[in-house]
Amino acid sequence: MNVTYLGLLAGAITTAAAIPQVVRTYRTRQARDISIWQPVLLNVGMSMWLIYGLIIGDTPLIAANAFSIVCYSLLIVMKILYKEDDKSKSCA
Amino acid sequence: MNVTYLGLLAGAITTAAAIPQVVRTYRTRQARDISIWQPVLLNVGMSMWLIYGLIIGDTPLIAANAFSIVCYSLLIVMKILYKEDDKSKSCA
Known part of the structure; x- marks a missing residue:
């Protein structure tokens, strides 16, 4: 395999x-x-990989890191959003 | 910067x-x-990155992925180990 x-x-x-x-x-x-x-x-590192990919013109590197940045940004938003839920649900 | x-x-x-x-x-x-x-x-993907790094002889790629594989393997072991704790602690 290549x-x-x-x-x-x-x-x-x-x-x-x-x-x-x-x-x-x-x-x-x-x-x-x-x-x-x-x-x-991960987002900090992958943003640097994204810039690195743009500089060397590597499409898979650009695509993979752009997609991952979207996913982990969603995770950060949910972590912040659900923080209130976590407190109310934690066993008293 | 290079x-x-x-x-x-x-x-x-x-x-x-x-x-x-x-x-x-x-x-x-x-x-x-x-x-x-x-x-x-991540471990499956990084094992492939590790093999890729070994084939092309890229030390940083080998080192980064070997280290990450150890970290995420620890996480898998803990996820399995603490599964019992999670059940006992979940709010009844």
Whole structure:
């Protein structure tokens, strides 16, 4: 298998990895156990990968990181939104 | 700034992003809101990135993905271990 395909497939899978967490958090409306710093750091790093991809003109890198940034931004928004729910639901 | 340094910095930050979640889950012993599929998919993708890095002989890619695989494997183990705790602690 051409090594480039391996890189593309690896990029696609690591990008898709954000989806189950976004879906779970949206469905359960619970994000208490999630550290906000993971999606925040990922977004910082992936924004740099996005700039890096734009500079070297690497389309898969641009596409993968743009998609991931959207997913992890959603996760950050939900983490903040559901914070109130987490407090009211926590076992008194 | 040399674009390679941008890539190295981006890789370091996205790699470090796993740490806050591992630390939080270890401290709180709670992983109920975490989807196990995120670390599982990330590990599959990053194992492929690791093989890709070995094939093209790219040390930063090898180091970043090896470190991340360790972090996300820890997260998977904790998600499984704390599953029992999650059940006993969930609000009846």
